[in-house]
Amino acid sequence: xxxxxxxxxxxxxxxxxxxxxxxxxxxxxxxxxxxxxxxxxxxxxxxxxxxxxxxxxxxxxxxxxxxxxxxxxxxxxxxxxxxxxxxxxxxxxxxxxxxxxxxxxxxxxxxxxxxxxxxxxxxxxxxxxxxxxxxxxxxxxxxxxxxxxxxxxxxxxxxxxxxxxxxxxxxxxxxxxxxxxxxxxxxxxxxxxxxxxxxxxxxxxxxxxxxxxxxxxxxxxxxxxxxxxxxxxxxxxxxxxxxxxxxxxxxxxxxxxxxxxxxxxxxxxxxxxxxxxxxxxxxxxxxxxxxxxxxxxxxxxxxxxxxxxxxxxxxxxxxxxxxxxxxxxxxxxxxxxxxxxxxxxxxxxxxxxxxxxxxxxxxxxxxxxxxxxxxxxxxxxxxxxxxxxxxxxxxxxxxxxxxxxxxxxxxxxxxxxxxxxxxxxxxxxxxxxxxxxxxxxxxxxxxxxxxxxxxxxxxxxxxxxxxxxxxxxxxxxxxxxxxxxxxxxxxxxxxxxxxxxxxxx
RNA sequence: GCGGUCAUAGUGUAGUGGUUAGCACGCAAGCUUCCCAAGCUUGCAACCCGGGUUCAAAUCCCGGUGACCGCACCA
Numbered sequence: 001x002x003x004x005x006x007x008x009x010x011x012x013x014x015x016x017x018x019x020x021x022x023x024x025x026x027x028x029x030x031x032x033x034x035x036x037x038x039x040x041x042x043x044x045x046x047x048x049x050x051x052x053x054x055x056x057x058x059x060x061x062x063x064x065x066x067x068x069x070x071x072x073x074x075x076x077x078x079x080x081x082x083x084x085x086x087x088x089x090x091x092x093x094x095x096x097x098x099x100x101x102x103x104x105x106x107x108x109x110x111x112x113x114x115x116x117x118x119x120x121x122x123x124x125x126x127x128x129x130x131x132x133x134x135x136x137x138x139x140x141x142x143x144x145x146x147x148x149x150x151x152x153x154x155x156x157x158x159x160x161x162x163x164x165x166x167x168x169x170x171x172x173x174x175x176x177x178x179x180x181x182x183x184x185x186x187x188x189x190x191x192x193x194x195x196x197x198x199x200x201x202x203x204x205x206x207x208x209x210x211x212x213x214x215x216x217x218x219x220x221x222x223x224x225x226x227x228x229x230x231x232x233x234x235x236x237x238x239x240x241x242x243x244x245x246x247x248x249x250x251x252x253x254x255x256x257x258x259x260x261x262x263x264x265x266x267x268x269x270x271x272x273x274x275x276x277x278x279x280x281x282x283x284x285x286x287x288x289x290x291x292x293x294x295x296x297x298x299x300x301x302x303x304x305x306x307x308x309x310x311x312x313x314x315x316x317x318x319x320x321x322x323x324x325x326x327x328x329x330x331x332x333x334x335x336x337x338x339x340x341x342x343x344x345x346x347x348x349x350x351x352x353x354x355x356x357x358x359x360x361x362x363x364x365x366x367x368x369x370x371x372x373x374x375x376x377x378x379x380x381x382x383x384x385x386x387x388x389x390x391x392x393x394x395x396x397x398x399x400x401x402x403x404x405x406x407x408x409x410x411x412x413x414x415x416x417x418x419x420x421x422x423x424x425x426x427x428x429x430x431x432x433x434x435x436x437x438x439x440x441x442x443x444x445x446x447x448x449x450x451x452x453x454x455x456x457x458x459x460x461x462x463x464x465x466x467x468x469x470x471x472x473x474x475x476x477x478x479x480x481x482x483x484x485x486x487x488x489x490x491x492x493x494x495x496x497x498x499x500x501x502x503x504x505x
Numbered sequence: 506g507c508g509g510u511c512a513u514a515g516u517g518u519a520g521u522g523g524u525u526a527g528c529a530c531g532c533a534a535g536c537u538u539c540c541c542a543a544g545c546u547u548g549c550a551a552c553c554c555g556g557g558u559u560c561a562a563a564u565c566c567c568g569g570u571g572a573c574c575g576c577a578c579c580a
Contacts (some may be wrong), residue, residue, distance in 0.1 A: 003573085004572085004573075007572095008516060008517080009516090011515080011516080012515060012516050012531085018571080018572090021571095023553095023554090023570085024553055024554065024569090024570045024571055025553090025570075025571045025572085026570090026571085027570090027571075027572095076580085077580075079580080085578095087577070087578080118506095137506075137507080137577065137578090143580075144579080144580065145580095162580085195579085195580095197578085197579070198506065198577090198578060198579085199506070199577085199578065199579090201573095206579075301580075391542095392541090392542070409540090411538090411539055411540065412538080412539070415539095416539095439532090439533080439534095440532095440542080441538075441540095441541085441542075441543065441544095442538090442539085442540050442541065443540075443541035443542055443543075444541085444542045444543090445541085445542090446540080446541045446542080447541070447542045448542085450541095457541095459539095459540065461539055461540075462539060463539090471540075473540085473541085478541070480540075
């Protein structure tokens with residue numbers, strides 16, 4: 001499905017749409033509607049359930065979204081704030097525009113506006129300081145953070161967090177006590193992050209305001225043991241950096257033990273495997289559309305010692321796109337914040353050693369995965385058997401993620417409507433959201449529910465009034481079975497359970 | 506940010522200076538209908554925003570906003 005088609009469907013069915021539409025829209029901002037939000041929340045809930053399920057020492061916290069300036073100074077996010085950067089189109093060297101101008105005789109270049117700097121660069125035909133070509137790009141602001149005034153006199157400054165992870169680092173000292181001084185300690189955050197992207201693109205993949213789910217695992221590098229045997233039978237689609245350097249483009253199914261033998265730490269491989277299980281078992285992406293792509297030294301941030309992106313092959317966006325990532329960040333984060341805050345964040349372990357904990361970061365793009373769930377699970381069914389000529393769209397979402405678990409459809413509105421309402425109510429009383437579809441023909445109502453991924457349609461008919469049974473229709477097979485209304489919520493409930501990592505099924 | 510293409514009901518589209526702005530799907534009300542987008546009746550709903558040219562602009566020009574593709578960017 002093309003991106004435009006998928007987005008048109010999302011807009012039409014109230015999944016999501018461009019923000020501020022009535023003002024012509026705003027780049028990189030999107031609003032979720034009821035079904036999109038229901039899906040998004042289920043995805044978040046599934047993510048939390050899965051990754052917190054890895055250890056009882058992993059916690060979900062909700063830190064502030066505004067970061068005082070000192071925090072982003074320490075984290076490194078503030079470096080080069082407010083200056084303009086130009087890039088040489090020939091040799092790709094980035095330079096500070098104000099520094100270049102001053103070298104060429106412009107005084108007070110620092111403070112100039114973008115347009116002024118741009119005009120001066122063009123006027124003076126300044127060449128690239130490295131290769132000498134006159135191929136400099138236009139200047140652009142380097143820092144991607146949104147800043148806000150802070151405090152009564154507006155003297156202080158804060159920033160909308162560019163990633164949720166910082167709040168976990170800031171909370172480490174407090175949570176070390178709350179968590180009773182255990183390593184590894186995991187801190188998960190699900191929430192908004194903000195980046196002033198220069199060129200938002202591709203709908204939910206480059207947004208200015210987006211939702212991340214991130215788990216920071218703090219650990220002692222000398223004693224982080226993991227139950228690798230639990231994932232030993234998996235075959236992980238991995239494309240290593242050195243294989244890419246050799247020109248390989250296909251991921252290779254690799255056993256976790258082989259990755260460890262190839263030099264990756266067991267703790268890293270274990271979490272890679274759990275990530276893979278999450279994507280295949282919870283989100284139910286086809287394994288052959290996933291790969292772990294190792295970033296090379298140039299591509300990854302300098303503090304990342306090991307970095308694999310988990311990518312999904314998305315037809316709508318023309319290929320593999322990042323949906324999550326695992327970063328082994330060493331002790332960079334706690335080191336920076338120890339220095340920046342003056343608070344020593346090193347801890348004493350059970351063995352009596354002093355250690356500045358290392359961090360393994362698991363990141364997950366919630367919005368991107370909402371998109372991917374549409375791309376990878378929406379199915380165009382061709383014209384079926386005679387009498388069912390029309391093509392239809394079925395969103396084959398896993399039942400445990402479906403925005404509407406159950407729809408109750410009275411075959412005849414007047415005769416069967418009240419029974420349908422009562423049945424839907426019994427589901428809601430059991431904690432399972434259920435809607436009632438009254439209008440249009442039964443076929444059209446099935447089609448509507450299929451398009452929004454409702455896994456079960458319960459149909460009330462004349463037989464229902466006689467014997468208290470309804471038909472239960474399976475979205476994907478369209479097969480129906482007749483069951484008593486009595487006890488039906490409990491019968492269907494297991495289909496909505498969110499998978500947990502300790503279950504092997 | 507640069508270059509190219511584009512912007513008409515909820516969705517997809519027709520409309521090359523004068524149209525009651527057409528069509529399909531959709532949605533709603535009613536009739537009919539005992540199971541997969543059926544049928545009939547009635548109804549709803551659009552020219553992205555701001556300037557300009559013209560007797561007259563959805564249509565031509567300028568600016569803005571937004572979308573798509575390519576480049577760059579993604580700390």
